[in-house]
Amino acid sequence: MDLSLLLTDVPTLVVVIVGVPAVLGAYILGGEFLVRRLPDRARGSVRPWIWVAPALFFVTAFLVAPAIGTVFTSFQSHGGDWIGLTNYQRQLVDFPNGGAWIAIRNNLYWLVLYTLFVLFFGLLLAVLFDRVPYESVVKSLIFMPMAISAVALGVIWKFMFWYQPADAPQTGTLNAIVVNVFHQAPKTWLTDPNVNNFALIAAAIWGITGFSMVILSAALKGIPADLLEAARVDGAGEITIFRRVIFPLMMPTVVVVGTTLVIFALKAFDIVYVMTAGNFGTDVLANRMYKLLYQADNPGGASAVAIILLLAVIPVLIFNLRQFRAVEARR
Amino acid sequence: MSSVTYDHVVKRYTSDLTVVKDFNVEIADKEFMVLVGPSGCGKSTALRMLAGLETITEGQIRIGDRVVNHVAAKDRDIAMVFQSYALYPHMSVFDNMAFPLQMKKMSRSEIDKRVKQASGILGLDNFLKRKPKALSGGQRQRVALGRAIVRNPKVFLLDEPLSNLDAKLRGQTRVELQKLHRDLETTFIYVTHDQVEAMTMGDRIAIMNAGILQQVGAPGEIYDHPANLFVAGFIGTPTMNFVPVTMENGNAKASGFDVKLPKPVGADKGILGFRPEALTDRIQDDGSTLEIKVEVVERLGSDQFLYGTAGEDTITARVDPRMKVAPGDRARLGLDLRGIHLFDSQTEKALL
Numbered sequence: 001m002d003l004s005l006l007l008t009d010v011p012t013l014v015v016v017i018v019g020v021p022a023v024l025g026a027y028i029l030g031g032e033f034l035v036r037r038l039p040d041r042a043r044g045s046v047r048p049w050i051w052v053a054p055a056l057f058f059v060t061a062f063l064v065a066p067a068i069g070t071v072f073t074s075f076q077s078h079g080g081d082w083i084g085l086t087n088y089q090r091q092l093v094d095f096p097n098g099g100a101w102i103a104i105r106n107n108l109y110w111l112v113l114y115t116l117f118v119l120f121f122g123l124l125l126a127v128l129f130d131r132v133p134y135e136s137v138v139k140s141l142i143f144m145p146m147a148i149s150a151v152a153l154g155v156i157w158k159f160m161f162w163y164q165p166a167d168a169p170q171t172g173t174l175n176a177i178v179v180n181v182f183h184q185a186p187k188t189w190l191t192d193p194n195v196n197n198f199a200l201i202a203a204a205i206w207g208i209t210g211f212s213m214v215i216l217s218a219a220l221k222g223i224p225a226d227l228l229e230a231a232r233v234d235g236a237g238e239i240t241i242f243r244r245v246i247f248p249l250m251m252p253t254v255v256v257v258g259t260t261l262v263i264f265a266l267k268a269f270d271i272v273y274v275m276t277a278g279n280f281g282t283d284v285l286a287n288r289m290y291k292l293l294y295q296a297d298n299p300g301g302a303s304a305v306a307i308i309l310l311l312a313v314i315p316v317l318i319f320n321l322r323q324f325r326a327v328e329a330r331r
Numbered sequence: 332m333s334s335v336t337y338d339h340v341v342k343r344y345t346s347d348l349t350v351v352k353d354f355n356v357e358i359a360d361k362e363f364m365v366l367v368g369p370s371g372c373g374k375s376t377a378l379r380m381l382a383g384l385e386t387i388t389e390g391q392i393r394i395g396d397r398v399v400n401h402v403a404a405k406d407r408d409i410a411m412v413f414q415s416y417a418l419y420p421h422m423s424v425f426d427n428m429a430f431p432l433q434m435k436k437m438s439r440s441e442i443d444k445r446v447k448q449a450s451g452i453l454g455l456d457n458f459l460k461r462k463p464k465a466l467s468g469g470q471r472q473r474v475a476l477g478r479a480i481v482r483n484p485k486v487f488l489l490d491e492p493l494s495n496l497d498a499k500l501r502g503q504t505r506v507e508l509q510k511l512h513r514d515l516e517t518t519f520i521y522v523t524h525d526q527v528e529a530m531t532m533g534d535r536i537a538i539m540n541a542g543i544l545q546q547v548g549a550p551g552e553i554y555d556h557p558a559n560l561f562v563a564g565f566i567g568t569p570t571m572n573f574v575p576v577t578m579e580n581g582n583a584k585a586s587g588f589d590v591k592l593p594k595p596v597g598a599d600k601g602i603l604g605f606r607p608e609a610l611t612d613r614i615q616d617d618g619s620t621l622e623i624k625v626e627v628v629e630r631l632g633s634d635q636f637l638y639g640t641a642g643e644d645t646i647t648a649r650v651d652p653r654m655k656v657a658p659g660d661r662a663r664l665g666l667d668l669r670g671i672h673l674f675d676s677q678t679e680k681a682l683l
C-alpha cells in the first residue's frame with residue numbers, strides 16, 4: 001500500500017486520529033457529567049441509554065434506515081413512481097422457471113443440504129475428536145478453512161472442480177480422480193445443472209464445518225463426565241449414551257448452530273458469485289439481488305428480492321435469539 | 332446379590348503414581364461394607380475399578396466367582412450412587428429411574444411397576460413428573476438411590492452419597508439407607524471419609540490410608556483393637572490420646588505418669604494410646620492414675636471434656652458431667668487399663 005497517499009490529505013488524517021477519540025471522550029464525559037446532575041432516581045434509568053445511544057445511532061443510520069429505504073424502493077419504478085406490488089409480481093411470475101423462482105429453489109437446496117450436512121459433520125467430528133489424542137491439533141486443522149476468505153475458498157474449489165476435455169490432462173483434482181482412478185469421462189461439475197448446485201454447496205460445507213464442530217465440541221465438553229459414567233453403569237452402550245444422554249443435552253446448542261446455518265444458507269452469495277456467478281441454474285436470491293441492482297440497473301426489483309430474503313430470515317432470527325437465551329439460561 | 336473380592340488389586344496412573352496398593356478384601360454376600368479413609372486416599376478409585384469406570388492395573392476383582400477385570404461397566408450388573416447424584420437433567424424423575432430398566436429391555440408395565448414401587452419406598456410419588464432441577468438436594472439424592480434400587484443389582488455402590496446433605500438430613504438418610512440395606516438384601520459398598528457414617532452403618536469397615544488398606548473389621552473391633560497408630564487416630568472423636576513412653580520392668584513410663592502394662596512387650600520404647608473415655612473421675616484402689624493440669628473444660632450436657640496436660644503430654648479426657656472442675660485445676664483421674672493400647676514407635680503397629 002502506498003502510504004504517501006495518506007499524507008496528501010493531512011487535515012483529514014488529523015481529524016481521524018485526534019477528532020474521533022476526542023468526540024467519543026467528550027461524549028462519554030459530557031454524558032456522565034449531565035447524568036450526575038439528574039435526581040438520584042432518574043440517574044439509573046438514564047445512564048444505560050447514554051452508553052447504548054452510539055450503538056443505536058449507528059444501527060439506525062446504517063441498518064434500519066436503509067432497510068426502510070429498501071422497502072420504499074421495492075414499491076417504486078426506476079423513475080421513482082409508486083407502482084404497488086409490480087416489482088414483487090415480476091419476481092414471482094412463471095413458476096417454476098421465471099422470475100426469482102430458480103434462485104428460491106436453490107436457496108431451499110442450500111437451506112436443507114448445507115444446514116443438515118454441516119450439523120451432521122460438525123457433530124460427528126466433535127464426538128470422534130473428543131476421543132483422540134492430539135485433539136486440539138486435529139481440530140485446528142478442521143477449523144482452518146474458517147480462516148480463508150469466502151472468495152479465496154471459491155477460487156480454490158473452482159480449481160478443484162476444473163474441467164478439461166477428455167483428451168487433455170485433467171488439472172482439476174476431482175476430474176483427475178474421476179478419469180485416473182475410476183476411468184470415467186471427466187464431468188462438467190460447475191456447468192451441469194444436475195450437479196452444479198451440489199458442488200457449490202459442498203464447497204460451502206467444507207468451509208463452515210469447522211465452525212459447527214468447534215461450537216458443538218464445546219457443548220459436548222460441557223456435559224459432566226459422571227453423567228456418562230452413570231449411564232454406563234446403568235447398562236447403556238456408547239451409541240445409546242449418545243442417543244439418550246449426549247444428544248438431548250446438546251440439543252439447544254444444535255438448534256442455535258442450526259438456525260445460524262439457516263441464516264448463512266439464506267444469505268449465500270460469495271461462493272456462488274465467485275464460482276458460477278449464478279449462471280447455469282445456480283442462482284441464489286442474494287446473487288440475483290446483486291445482479292438486478294448492478295447489472296440490470298433495476299433497483300426496484302433488487303429491493304423486492306432483498307425484502308423477500310429479509311422476510312424469510314426474520315422468523316429464523318427470532319427463533320435463534322430465543323434459543324440462544326434458553327442456552328444461556330441453562331448455564 | 333453377590334460377594335465381591337479384591338485380589339491384590341493395584342491402580343497405577345503413571346509409573347510413579349500408584350493410588351491403590353495391593354488391595355485385598357473379601358466382601359460377603361449381603362454385607363454392608365464401608366470403605367473409609369482421609370480425602371485422596373484412593374477410596375473412590377477402588378470403588379470405580381469395581382464399577383468398571385477405571386481400569387485395573389494389576390490383580391483381580393471378582394463379583395461372585397466371575398473375574399470382571401475385562402467386563403464392560405454396562406455388563407457388570409452393578410448400581411452406583413454418585414456423590415454428585417449424576418441425574419440426567421433432561422429426563423423426569425420417572426425417566427431417570429426407568430432408564431436402567433429400559434437398558435435391560437424390560438416391558439413397559441414391569442418398568443412402571445418397579446419405578447412406582449421404588450418411588451413409594453423413597454417417598455417420591457409426588458415428584459415423578461418433575462425434572463431434577465426442580466428438586467431439593469435431599470430429593471435428588473433419593474432419586475439417585477431410586478435409580479439404583481429399581482434394578483435389583485448384584486452389588487450396590489455408594490460414593491459419599493450423603494456429603495451434599497445438611498447434618499439433619501444426613502442423619503435421617505443414614506438410618507434410611509441401613510433400612511434399605513436390610514430390605515433389599517444386597518451387597519452394599521459404601522465409600523465415605525466420615526468416620527461417624529462408617530461406625531454407624533457398616534457391618535464391617537475397611538480403613539484405607541494413602542492407597543493402602545490398614546484394617547478390616549467390625550466397627551466395635553476396630554474401635555477396641557486398632558491395628559496401628561493410623562487407625563487408632565482416625566476412628567473416634569475426640570481422637571485417642573497418644574503419649575510417648577519408655578518401658579521399665581513391665582511399666583510404661585510417660586513424662587507425667589506410669590502405667591502398668593497388662594502383659595510384657597518386647598520393646599523398650601513405644602507410643603501409649605488411650606481414648607478420652609478410658610479416663611474417669613472414679614479412682615479404683617489398684618488402678619493406675621494420672622494427674623492432669625486442666626486448661627479447657629467443655630460441657631456438652633451428656634459429656635464433659637477436659638483438655639489439659641500431664642507432664643509434657645497433652646491429654647483429653649471425657650468424664651462424668653457432674654464432676655466439678657474448672658480451668659487451672661489439677662485433677663487426678665483413673666485410667667482404665669482395659670482401654671490402653673501400645674504402638675511401636677517405628678512400625679506404628681499395635682504391640683498389645
Ligand SMILES: Nc1ncnc2c1ncn2[C@@H]1O[C@H](COP(=O)(O)OP(=O)(O)OP(=O)(O)O)[C@@H](O)[C@H]1O
Pocket residue numbers: 344348350368369370371372373374375376377523524
Ligand atoms: N485420572 C487420574 N490421574 C492421576 N491421578 C489421579 C487420577 N484420578 C485420581 N487420582 C489421584 O488418586 C488419588 C486417589 O483419588 P480418589 O478419588 O480415589 O480419592 P478418594 O479417597 O475418593 O478421596 P475423596 O474422599 O476426596 O473423594 C488422589 O490422590 C488423586 O489425586
Ligand SMILES: [Mg+2]
Pocket residue numbers: 374375376490
Ligand atoms: Mg472420592
